[in-house]
Amino acid sequence: MAGSSLPRRALGRRLRGYRVRAEKSQLAAGLHIEMSPQSIGRMEDGQKVKICTSQIRDLLDLYRVPNPSDERDEVFMLWQEVRDQALAAKLAGTTKGWWQAYTDQYEPHFDHYLGLEAVATHLTTHQVLLLPGLLQTAGYRRALSLVGDPTVSSAALERRLELAAHRKVRLLESNFRVDVLLAEAVLRQTPGGRSVMVEQLRYLLELTESGANLSIRVVPSDAGSHLGLLTQSFTLLEFPPLASQLAEPPIVYVEGYDGSLYLERTDMIDRHRRAISDIQRVALTEDDTNQLVRQIVKEYGE
Numbered sequence: 001m002a003g004s005s006l007p008r009r010a011l012g013r014r015l016r017g018y019r020v021r022a023e024k025s026q027l028a029a030g031l032h033i034e035m036s037p038q039s040i041g042r043m044e045d046g047q048k049v050k051i052c053t054s055q056i057r058d059l060l061d062l063y064r065v066p067n068p069s070d071e072r073d074e075v076f077m078l079w080q081e082v083r084d085q086a087l088a089a090k091l092a093g094t095t096k097g098w099w100q101a102y103t104d105q106y107e108p109h110f111d112h113y114l115g116l117e118a119v120a121t122h123l124t125t126h127q128v129l130l131l132p133g134l135l136q137t138a139g140y141r142r143a144l145s146l147v148g149d150p151t152v153s154s155a156a157l158e159r160r161l162e163l164a165a166h167r168k169v170r171l172l173e174s175n176f177r178v179d180v181l182l183a184e185a186v187l188r189q190t191p192g193g194r195s196v197m198v199e200q201l202r203y204l205l206e207l208t209e210s211g212a213n214l215s216i217r218v219v220p221s222d223a224g225s226h227l228g229l230l231t232q233s234f235t236l237l238e239f240p241p242l243a244s245q246l247a248e249p250p251i252v253y254v255e256g257y258d259g260s261l262y263l264e265r266t267d268m269i270d271r272h273r274r275a276i277s278d279i280q281r282v283a284l285t286e287d288d289t290n291q292l293v294r295q296i297v298k299e300y301g302e
Contacts, residue, residue: 005115006239006248007085009046011078013264015056016044018063018071032062047112053079074246081242102163105156109260113253117167121175122238124276126228128183130191131200132235134167135180135207135216140200143192175240177213181228181279184221187296194300201297208290218289223282227275236272 019029026037026044033055043049056079065072099114106114117123117134125132131140141164145157152160170176190197208216219228233255239248252263252272263269284292 005046006119007078007081012044012046018065022063033058105160116237120237121240122177124179125235126181127186127233137200137203139192139196143196171212180216182218184218198297198300201293217283218292219283226282227278231275
């Protein structure tokens, strides 16, 4: 996983926790090691910043993390993992994620999500209006892009389709599991017209019949009350352990029209796990979902 964001994220999360415990501001931390508070914030969010071992040591001193201590040892173990991955990525020529070649074709807030998706081992998504990007055909994706930007050039549009196609490669990986829960309304939307949706729905059937590590279940419109009505659309991403065998907690991603939320608090993760269980309770089985999809294909094809 050269270039993975997971060790940086784990390191940043621990440093933030120690800073908050010590009641120090990002400004105070930045002044202490001659770094801007914005850089401290980016580091704590798991983004790349220029920092050295001595600066991390100085932060731990500021945060009153005992020396020696298991807490301090854990931070430096994570820091070593960050450095090892950076070196491996440099030697492999993969210092940037493949998706960053397309930064001109997506909103800045989506870069972090693509980095997380690239290293997740399990993705559970609940969608109430549109299919998740991993499952979209080129026709479906093209229709949505044109809605968002009717003046987009043909060259830019093709690059967006390339990005979408590249993301779908993950569906072929044996260590990546995807569970999709769709409101029935998702199947009734017709971006690009009925012919585009027929192609899209047939593609969903192909995916579920291909033996991929993918489950698609539909929540029928008459399912009654369930927590999905309150949560709306969201995606839960789960990750493998780090090389140090430290557990990396999951993230709930909520995408909006003008930005995104990344929920990491344990109570928020637990609430969304409960929502997933409740949505699964009322969702159709995979076989019944496929039957419904075939029925809608027949309706749209008439």
